[in-house]
Structure formats: C-alpha cells, structure tokens
Amino acid sequence: MKISLSALAFFPLVLVLSACGPSNAILDRVYVKNATSSKITDVKVNHEPAQWFGSVNAILPQKSLDIGFASQPILARKASVSWRDGNNVQWSLNIDLPYDHTLEKVGRPMSLIYIIYPSGRLDVHLLESLKVN
Secondary structure (H helix, E strand, O other): OOHHHHHHHHHHHHHHHHHOOOOOOOEEEEEEEEEOOOOEEEEEEEEEEEEEEEEEEEEOOOEEEEEEEEEOHHHHHHHOEEEEOOOOOEEEEEOOOOOOHHHHHHHEEEEEEEEEOOOEEEEEEEEEOOOOO
C-alpha cells in the first residue's frame, strides 16, 4: 500500500515539473516598445543561453522597434536588456522570458514584446503573432 500511495504522490509532482519545462513555442517577431516620454538610446537585447543579440541606436518616445524573422523555436530562457534614457541614465536588467503552454499548443508563431517604461521598468510578454498580408 505504501508503494501505490508514494506513486500517487509522485505523479502530481511530475505533472507540475513537466508544466514548468522548457518552451517549444515558435517565435517569429520581437518588438521593443519605448513607453517613455523621451528618446531612449543604445538599446541592446541579448537572449541567453541562445546568444541571440540585437541592438539599435535609438527608439523615439511611444514608438517601437519591430524585428520579424523566419519562424524558429524559442531557445532562450532569459534576456539582458540595456538602454540609456532621456536623462542619460544607463539601465541594464536581466529578465526571465515568459512562457505560456496554451499558446505553444496552438502551434502558431509568437511575438516576444519588450516594453521599456520610465524609471528603468521593463516588462516582457509573449503573444500570438498576427499575420499581415
């Protein structure tokens, strides 16, 4: 009886751990939005451990950098994002990338969206990409 009780306790643990496993979602676009009231400069994003790297000299206030590419699996788990704000303050943050199992199962490409706010706040979201014809 102890063996079956242990097995019943172990099975939910395996389900929870597998739900937290690595992403197999497909990515086809990255946005970096400047949600501040001033131009941000020296914007850099480095995805780890995949070492996908991108940078741009400047993003105007309330505008976005939009980078589209051929669909591929998300291999990164974290990102380092740095920028210089309108007051010439350098910000650098490390952030875990989001993951949504329900979106992965749909099998559609996703967009990774970074939003840079005033005072060095950064959010990242994973949303289903829209097809533009």
